[in-house]
Amino acid sequence: MAGPYKVVSGKTYSLFGIDTSTDLYFTTMRTIAESLLGLCPDQRSLLLHVQKAGGVRIKKGSGYALDDVLIGYIRKTLHDLLKPYTRSVKEHLKSIPLSQRFDKIIRTQQERYHLYMLEIELVNRIYREAFRKSAYKFALLPHCLRDFRPQCKSVPGEMEYVCTGCTEDCFIRLGSQLLKKYGIQPYISITIDQGKLFRRLKAEYPNIGALGIACIPELAQAMRLCIKLGISPIGIPLSANRCAxxxxxxxxxxxxLEELEKLIR
Ligand code: SF4
Incomplete structure (x- = not known):
């Protein structure tokens, strides 16, 4: 990992874990996925097992027979290897104010974080090629990466705000440059109703790929929404959840940025 990274702790998770870089997290995720694919070589079947472990109801007509032993093994493996990254979840859950108790993202349990982490890795593997071949590719970068910059000079674009590159080391600027190099249109995500936005884009561009950068629960949920709407999703989790x-x-x-380039090159 190069350059501008500072070790940060999130409200519930940090991909730095107990390290000074997030490299170990991404290596761990690849190792876990490879090892589980050794037991269940069909990526889509493994994804369904992971979603079932997280409480998703899998339709009977999915064509896949789900194995409870594998689900139990996935849960245990993830807990053992990923708990260093989610150490603050329990403390956070105890302190949620009443006003946020019904917010599904805010009350995500520790096990669910681990399942989402693997889900993101598997979705990237399954949809990477379809994303690359999409006729129109766009990316949504989170507005929180610029929130604390009162001088932000982003301007309204075709669908969301776009970065004008006013600040040298801003992660939105750095990400936007990289994305453009690979023919992906970057936007700063402001819209709350992503379902409406994605439906509109899908109607406009039938062959479309979406790249998300977001905190873990939001990224996993947005990927599910894209898949449901026929949009090919890939994504990179934020190093830690620290927005308002x-x-x-x-x-x-x-x-x-290194993991982003690995994913899109
Ligand atoms: S570099 Fe872009 S996103 Fe960052 S503060 Fe400037 S205009 Fe805003």
Missing amino acids: RWMKQAYETSFS
Whole structure:
């Protein structure tokens, strides 16, 4: 990992774990996925097992027979290897104010974080090629990466705000440059109703791929929404969840530019 990264702790998770870089997290995710694919070589079947472990009802007509022993093994493996990254979840769950008790993202349990982490890795593997071949590719970068910059000079674009590159080390600027190099149109995500936005884009561009950068629960949920709407999703989790939704005000966070380039090159 190069350059501008600072070790940060999130409200519930940090991909730095107990390390000084997020590299180990991404290596761990690849190792877990490879090892589970050794037991269940069909990526889509493994994804359904992971979703079932997280409480998703899998339709009978899915064509896949789900194995409870594998589901139990997935849960245990993830807990053992991923708990260093989600150490703050339990403390956070005890302190959720009444006003946020019904917010599904805010009350995500520790096990669910681990399942989402693997889900993101598997969705990237399954949809990467379809994303690359999409006629129109766009990316949504989270507005929290610029929230604490009162001087932000982003401007309204075709569908969301776009970065004008006013600040040298801003992660939105760095991410946007990289995305453009690979023919992906970057936007700063402001819209709350992503379902409406994605439906409109799908109607406009039938062959479309979406790249998300977001905190873990939001990224996994957005990927599910894209798949449901026939949009090919890939994504990179933020290094830690530190936006105002989690911490009352936005604190600096980051994402791995190296992992982003590995995913899109
Ligand atoms: S570099 Fe872009 S996103 Fe960052 S503060 Fe400037 S205009 Fe805003």
